[in-house]
Amino acid sequence: MQAIILAAGMGRRLKKLTEHQPKCMVSVNEVPMIERMLKQLEHYHLNRIILVTGHEGEQLQSFVGSLSLHTPVTFIDNPVYQTTNNIYSLYLAKDYLLQDDTLLLESDLIFEQEVLTQIIRDPYPNLALVAHFESWMDGTVVLLDEQDNIMKFLTRKDFRFEDIHSYYKTVNIYKFSQNFSATHYVPFLEAYSKALGNNEYYEQVLKVISLLDDHDLKASRLENWFWYEIDDEQDLDIAESIFTDSQSRLTRLSSRYGGYWRYPGLLDFCYLVNPYFPNSRLMGEIKASFEALCTSYPSGLDINNLLAAKSLGLNKDNVLTGNGAAELIKPLIRSFSNAVGVxxxxxxxxxxxxxxxxxFMVSTPDFTYTAKDLMEFYKDQELDALVLVNPENPTGCYMKRSEVLSLASYCMEKQAFLILDESFLDFSSAEEAPSLMTQxxxxxYPNLVLIKSISKSYGVPGLRLGILACxxxxxxxxxxxxxxxWNINSLAEYFLQIFEKYQSDYKEALKKFKVTRKKMFEELCSIRQLKLYPSEANFILCEITDGCSASQIAELLLNRYNILVKDLSHKPGMEGREFIRVAVRTESDNQRLADALKHILR
Incomplete structure (x- = not known):
């Protein structure tokens, strides 16, 4: 078997990075893509590698020549790379296609070694490597049948986003037998190039071949291994967070603070949302208005304050809406020029x-504290404000409503504000009607300032909605x-407009959630190396008691099982002990986490 690598393109979307070097020489974590690919191909003892060059081709040839490779490399120059597409690059290498079984790759790919192993070891001779289509992907998309036959190469006209669950994206790695190249690919490649020119893509030839009754081309579905196609600087940034050492991968992903839809298969137990809300009916209503919302300005702040207040049963003059609770927290806290109790x-x-x-440093082993503890600690200190998150994050500890009210009275006597964050309160089952968010x-209590993250409790973190009431x-x-x-967008405004009529659905979702949390707690309790702390929030605090570090567990979960959890090993107030925080998700997701932890800690 041989490999043909197409590396003639200019990579304009990578801007300055490809101005004076070939696209495939752009480094991912200090290793050029082409170096990584060539060294991966070395594992399979190929007869040769054919590299089709173009932009800065001499530089690429010199660089490859400097690598210590056992597999011979043959270079083909595409002199008209600026005016042709990759169909012409492959056309230049067509004679080699006729001489051996071929692995065809594009040079702007980065992947795990197992990706190549999967397609090479697959006994079927003619394969397109494919992966589940994700909404952010671009490029060639195919439909498969149950036997992995490629039924159709989709055109833009055929593409329907509502059907993407059944679509597969080509990874741009193919395997062709010598016979397939001779009887199918090369004849059609020559005919297509002569008829339609060279400013096309080689997949167009495969599209034509797929229309034949005996096209003999199947797909190999890539399920478990990482790959990425690097077209622009954002792709490069994401690839660097995936293809790095295990510790750096955890650090890089955690520091992104979201955007994990660009990481196929990643199960996010780090960030906290409601797994059972919004329901499909509410989402359907938003989708039905999506076009109008995207093309219209949102209302100003006054209108959105009115919408939020109406839904919460508050006076509109007592409410502010924010682009997430974070937008409200910073100006609130920064407005206090003196001490703030935290x-x-x-x-x-x-x-x-x-x-x-x-x-106030919580000193109890289980991180519980009372209103009396706080009053005693701050009794001789002058405060502008005292902050209480209830239930607490990350411990899940809960303070009863009566105690919170006593703390509000205490702060009033001290002429201080009580800032009460109720972002997780809806998930509590400790008592009926625990919220202080009433007119x-x-x-x-005019000294009471309430904060609530709509994003967390209502499961819409992408809308970025928070409420301040005072x-x-x-x-x-x-x-x-x-x-x-205009601090919130039209989608967020529309959610405020309609979510009141879904309150009964929301209550049912909370009931379902509490059952799920109980099951998850019991399942994780069966792991003897974990000590769990009762939680009234949508997460569970787990202490690791067998000598493993929280960082080790978090790294193993991410790198072996593609599960992201919160490592609390460096969190102030938790030093010297090993904790992870895990979100409560659906029962199936929770079971996947529990199974992974059992395998790691067995």
Missing amino acids: IKPSFEEYGNCARFPVP ETLEE SDQAVLRLVRQELPI
Whole structure:
């Protein structure tokens, strides 16, 4: 077997990175793509590698010549690479297709070694390597039957986004037998090039061949191994976060703070949402209005405050909407020029934003504390505000409503604000009606500032919605002056407009969630190396007790099982012990996590 690598293109979308070098010499984590690919091909003892060059071809040839390769490399120059596409590059190598079984690759790919092993060891002689189509992908898309026959190469006219669950994207790695090249591919390649010119793609030839009754081309579905096609700088950034050592991969993915739809198969147990809401009916309503929403300006802040207040049963003059709770937290906390009491461990954004944070360090082994503990600690300190996240993040600890009210009264006596974050409160089953987000409570406690992340509780983190509620107009003015007129988009506004009529569905989703959390807690409790802490939130805190580090567990989960969890080994207030935090997802996802942890810790 031989390999043909197409490497003539200019890679314009990579801008300055390809201005003076071939696209395939762009480095991913300091290793040029072509070097990585050639060394991977070395494992299979190929008869030769044919490399079709073009842009900066002499530089590429010199670089490849400097590598210590055992497989002979033959170069073919495409002198008209600027005006042709890859069909002409392959046309130049057509004589080689007739001489041996061929592995055909594009040079802007990066992949795990097992990707090549899968297609080479597959006994079927003529294969296109394919992967499940993801919404962000671009390029050649095919339909398969149950026997992995390629039924159709889709054109843009055929493509329907509502059907993408059945689509497969070609990975741009193919295997052709010498006979297939002689009887099918090369004759059609020659005819196609003569009839339609050379400014086309070689997949067009495969599309024509697939229309034959005896085309003899199947697909090999790539399910478990990583690959990436690098066309622009964002692709390069993502590839560098995937194809790195295990520790760096965890660090890089965690520091992205989301956008994980670009990582096929990644199961996110790190970021916290509602797994059972929104339901399909609500999503269908948003989809039905999607075009109008995308092409229309959202309303200004006043209108969105009105929408949020209406849904929450509050006075519109007591509410601010934010682009996520984070947009409201920073100006709120920064408005206090003196000390702000914060709890550790807790959600760190409050302490990070405070000019003078005064931390209450939770000292109990199970991270529980009471309102009385906080009052005693801060009794001799002057505070502008005290922050309480209830239930607490990341411990899941819950403080009863009566205790929170006593803390509000205590803060009022100290002429301080109580900032109460109820982002996870809807997930609690500790007592009926635990929330303080009522108009009556806000009026009774003018020093109470409530924060709620709609994104977390209602399962729409992509919409970025948060609420601040307070009856003190001075506080609201200070925060509002930091917000733009249009701080949330039309999709988020529409969600505020319609979600009130789905409240009964939301309550049912919360009931289902609480059952799922209980099952997950019991399943994880069966793992003897884990100590679990009861949670009233949509996550569970797990302590690792057998000597393994949280970082080790998080790395193994990510690199072996493609599962991302929160490593808390460096979180202030949790030093010296090993903790991970895991979100509560659907029962099937939770079982997948539990099985992975059992394998790692057995």
